[in-house]
Amino acid sequence: MRGRNLACPGWRDVGRNAKLQRPAIITLETLMIDLYAMGSPNVVKIYIALEEMGLPYAVHPVDVFGEAQFSPEFLRLNPNAKVPVIVDREAAGGKPYTVFESGAILVYLADKTGQFLPKEGAARYDALQWMMVQMTTIGPMFGQYVHFMRFAPKGNDYSLNRYRTQVRRVLEVLEGRLAVVPFLGGQSYSIADIATFPCARNVGTFLGKAAEGDYPKLMAWVAGIAARPAVVCALAAVDDVRKKTTQFDHANAEAMDRLFGRGQHNAAA
Numbered sequence: 001m002r003g004r005n006l007a008c009p010g011w012r013d014v015g016r017n018a019k020l021q022r023p024a025i026i027t028l029e030t031l032m033i034d035l036y037a038m039g040s041p042n043v044v045k046i047y048i049a050l051e052e053m054g055l056p057y058a059v060h061p062v063d064v065f066g067e068a069q070f071s072p073e074f075l076r077l078n079p080n081a082k083v084p085v086i087v088d089r090e091a092a093g094g095k096p097y098t099v100f101e102s103g104a105i106l107v108y109l110a111d112k113t114g115q116f117l118p119k120e121g122a123a124r125y126d127a128l129q130w131m132m133v134q135m136t137t138i139g140p141m142f143g144q145y146v147h148f149m150r151f152a153p154k155g156n157d158y159s160l161n162r163y164r165t166q167v168r169r170v171l172e173v174l175e176g177r178l179a180v181v182p183f184l185g186g187q188s189y190s191i192a193d194i195a196t197f198p199c200a201r202n203v204g205t206f207l208g209k210a211a212e213g214d215y216p217k218l219m220a221w222v223a224g225i226a227a228r229p230a231v232v233c234a235l236a237a238v239d240d241v242r243k244k245t246t247q248f249d250h251a252n253a254e255a256m257d258r259l260f261g262r263g264q265h266n267a268a269a
């Protein structure tokens with residue numbers, strides 16, 4: 001079967017077309033979930049959730065470094081022009097339902113399947129509040145730090161130091177949490193862990209390998225999650241979508257300016 005990986009039954013590759021321009025029309029088989037994707041941490045969360053929950057899904061690569069998120073077809077799915085997006089073809093009410101924002105998608109999928117998020121009580125809100133730490137702090141602080149480290153013109157030391165400090169600060173918060181409970185939500189693996197793993201596994205890449213030694217509990221937690229079979233499958237699927245989308249070091253200058261609101265796209269004035 002096309003693109004089917006027997007060790008990872010959830011994932012099918014629907015794309016002979018390397019780079020998605022018209023997302024709604026290239027599905028070759030009807031699978032439950034359409035995932036609009038590239039290889040960034042926000043999208044990795046959703047790959048992991050779909051694999052962990054055993055939901056069959058079709059991947060539609062969105063070439064973010066090639067401006068595909070600004071196409072009218074994609075903007076109909078997410079007016080905010082960002083991946084990830086899912087379309088649930090088997091939503092309640094019998095009509096497809098579209099969800100964007102990775103945190104909303106994780107809650108949607110957890111509620112749909114009854115997995116990785118307790119239905120009620122303190123355990124539910126423990127998981128949700130730790131997931132929100134990722135959404136509001138870990139993701140944005142990592143994102144800004146990487147922006148100033150990798151993409152901004154040199155000479156922004158104030159910004160670089162501010163975001164690096166914020167990344168370090170929130171990693172210490174995670175280290176403290178994992179010193180008292182095995183998972184971010186408490187006693188069980190949840191969407192809080194699924195949301196946080198994709199950034200946390202990059203500590204060595206972005207802060208330098210030695211920094212991993214500062215967060216032993218966090219790194220042990222990363223290793224435990226990385227070894228889960230569903231996560232291994234998810235990361236293999238992410239490698240595949242990376243091959244089908246432009247990587248940042250191959251993007252053209254105009255696409256980068258548009259993505260980052262620079263040059264003729266600067267609207268700060």
Ligand SMILES: N[C@@H](CCC(=O)N[C@@H](CS)C(=O)NCC(=O)O)C(=O)O
Pocket residue numbers: 040041042043064069081082083084100101102103259
């Ligand atoms: N808060 C959003 C962030 C999504 C996001 O920033 N997606 C990036 C890739 S990681 C994107 O699609 N960027 C395209 C753009 O900004 O034009 C979420 O968690 O889903």
